[in-house]
Ligand SMILES: Nc1ncnc2c1ncn2[C@@H]1O[C@H](COP(=O)(O)OP(=O)(O)O)[C@@H](O)[C@H]1O
């Protein structure tokens with residue numbers, strides 16, 4: 001007869017099953033198996049992050065490279081601010097109204113925004129594939145683990161990190177793009193800061209693009225200010241807009 005498992009072990013096992021069943025629901029498993037069938041990935045390694053709107057996994061490709069897979073969740077389409085971020089972006093004028101279409105549009109938006117970043121040499125993950133509601137992109141990390149986000153570790157190289165982030169925001173703006181969700185939570189800290197989470201990024205033609213830019217820059221200037229790295233917001237925003 002098998003030895004009884006100690007209670008603590010059973011508890012840990014239950015917790016683990018709970019986490020995995022929350023993350024690996026039927027729909028997610030189907031999505032991931034699609035990537036395997038297409039031979040894009042060989043294994044799914046572990047969930048990096050589980051959010052309201054998307055889950056991010058680390059996976060390994062058939063040639064052994066680590067990648068990050070972001071899967072936008074169809075069942076939480078109600079959280080997506082379609083009204084604010086899709087409507088008004090001329091690239092997404094004609095999308096349908098079903099939840100599935102909205103979620104796919106956000107994935108497509110993130111993919112296209114990341115392509116623009118790549119072209120303009122912004123520090124952001126390189127994108128490889130867009131498949132329905134999924135994005136396969138460069139894994140930002142060291143060894144087995146993803147880089148920490150800035151909210152966890154703070155600025156690592158002081159002034160230099162702020163400089164790099166503001167240059168990237170300006171580079172995006174010069175390319176006609178505004179991130180709209182710029183904060184310490186969407187910056188990963190490698191040797192340099194990398195910007196992530198571009199699903200809500202809008203083009204300059206969007207009616208709120210300028211307000212979004214101001215909010216992005218304010219967030220960053222304020223965050224670094226709290227860490228003793230001060231910048232004058234007005235000067236920064238003028239510089240980004242090319243006024244000085
Ligand atoms: N390319 C990547 N490589 C490694 N980890 C990533 C990558 N992209 C995102 N992550 C991790 O997943 C988390 C959630 O990703 P994000 O795009 O911000 O989605 P959400 O909409 O859930 O905020 C990030 O905070 C980061 O820890």
Ligand SMILES: [Mg+2]
Nearest residue numbers: 185186196197
């Ligand atoms: Mg995020």
